[in-house]
Amino acid sequence: MEIKMPKLDVTMTEGTFLGWLVPNGATVEEGEDLYTVGTDKVSADIPSPAAGVLEYGPVEEDETYPVGTVLGILHT
Structure with missing residues (x-):
């Protein structure tokens, strides 16, 4: 399951x-x-x-990404 940059408001x-x-x-x-x-x-x-094992994606802290960018993977 992909963990993506969420859309927190409209x-x-x-x-x-x-x-x-x-x-x-x-x-x-x-x-x-x-x-x-x-x-x-x-x-x-x-x-x-969901429950699972987290795998970090290729993102850097304090960097800005578009909504929907894959940040990591959750292996369920």
């Missing part, structure tokens, strides 16, 4: 990836916070949509 077209909250390769539970995204209005911790 006008959001991009967000800043602020970092992972769990280590690469960690087993996570559904609802556990995975990463933090920032916009010019808000920062939000994004929860896991």
Whole structure:
């Protein structure tokens, strides 16, 4: 399952990836916070949509990415 840059509001077209909250390769539970995204209005911790093992994607902290960019993979 792809972990993508979310759309936090109707006008959001991009967000800043602020970092992972769990280590690469960690087993996570559904609802556990995975990463933090920032916009010019808000920062939000994004929860896991399912249980699985997290694999980081090729994204850098404090970089801005379009909504829908794959940030990582969740192996369920």
